[in-house]
Amino acid sequence: MDEFDVLYQEVILDHNKNPRNFGTLDPFTHKAVGHNPLCGDYVEIFLFIDGDTIKDVKFKGVGCAISKASASIMTTVLKGKKIEEVKDLFERYHTVLTSKPDEPVDVSNLGKLAVFAGVREFPVRVKCATLPWHTLMEALEKKDSVLKME
Amino acid sequence: MEKDLKALGIKVEKKKEFDVYLVRQDFPILHRTVRDKPLIYFDNAATTQKPKIVIDALVNYYTNLNSNIHRGVHYLSQAATTEYECARRIIKTFINAKHEEEIIYTRGATEAINLVAFSYGEAFLSEDDEVLISHMEHHSNIVPWQIICEKTGAKLKVIPIDDKGELILDEFDKLLSERTKIVSIVHISNSLGTINPIEYIIEKAHKVGAIVLVDGSQSIQHVPIDVQRLDCDFFVFSGHKIYGPTGIGVLYGKKDLLEKMPPYQGGGDMILSVSFEKTIYNVIPHKFEAGTPNIEGAIGLASAIRYVQNIGLDVIYDYEMELLNYATEKIKQIPEVKIIGNSKNKASLISFVVENVHPHDIGTLLDRDGIAVRTGHHCTEPVMRRFGIPATSRASFAFYNTFEEIDVFINSLKKIIVKFK
């Protein structure tokens, strides 16, 4: 396996082809739109939050395999999690993805998200993998907002 | 091919022999590997590779000639000035301008368009006027006009394009009126490949008294240009797209227009005398070349032009059309691929989208095989919107590309499509 096989491993290709939790949530409590004008990627996240727990989540959007799989896998890990836990997870995920390719990283506490560790070999694609997460953070901050990533 | 060229109004001369493997020897970078694969460079519409002769011209300049031009009395300054001005003459001859001083050096096509928009536009546009561009312009031929229209109150009008990616000329005819003061149009589209009928556009625009700027960023390296025969008022291009260095470009303008235009930037070289009471501007071209210019860039560009002249643009055009036709045929055999831009008259580039595979994934996976293509909106977002897509992949060919490279590209593309099934 070279770094390309890692980037486009089966799990990612599968989530790209069959995205989980794809669609809109009705009713929802939180929503945000993320947009990467450079490549036209677009993602919309809907959340149903009860107290400090994410009860349900769905997403919509168009984008490359990495961004779609990232959004899809993200939705599968959010349900039932507390907001603080999610923020923590994003911190760790972000740290791994933005680390230098030759730096040692710990992916043991990333769970399913560990499949994206290979993205750090492709600096121009890191935004693809983080756009859904940044959008999620936006949604958690505000009830309805539009995020632009340059 | 000859018929094609004649249909485009291009003079056909006797053909020279063309040996692609021989010309490839001239380009050092074509011999490197990328990810342990021989580099296949299909991003020529973004920038072209440089022949050794151009690289040597830059090295020679800094090794033997470096000094500031004009005003110097010492040997080196005079030698550098001579080379710099000699380069202007080579460019003048290449596009068949009438006068040497009609060639203004700029940083590139973008700066050249901005120069015309800000100098000519600001001085001569007013509220009831209109500027006409097309739906397939590069952002650099949209935004300067938006800014200037905002400033002057003039209106920006857009010639629509059809599903094949061609200008709708009936609509152009309708949009054209006494109010039209400037038509600024791309010669060859960088995202669709369409070769626009600029002769027709120039003739029609002149009938209503409008002036015409032709964005030759994608034509200067593919088809012979004769600005006098075209009768365009301005013609712009970037050096780096015609095998020359980055940071140098050209604005050609008709002498009488350039002379009546106010300066674009102030500084050294663009003045005859300066006092706090009154400054007297220099004559063209110097009026528009404030500050120490890109001397080695101008010299490098001239050397690139001589290189191209040596091969012959007619020979280049013929060979590139063969590459285009070959690649188009091959791509059309892949059912999942759709070509964006299907004009009858196309330059050697193919924009395409693939069912269920995003252009960025295609770009990354082609790169794995050492193949460089561009993915994205190609600085033509309105074109993307017109076709209802966020982005395309674009393979753009130069005369140093080969049929074998196209085969490798097609196989790589097929592999990617299977991977995403």
Ligand SMILES: Cc1ncc(COP(=O)(O)O)c(C=O)c1O
């Ligand atoms: C059609 C067209 N116009 C203008 C430009 C701008 O050229 P530059 O960035 O060299 O100024 C380009 C370059 O991509 C182009 O393709």
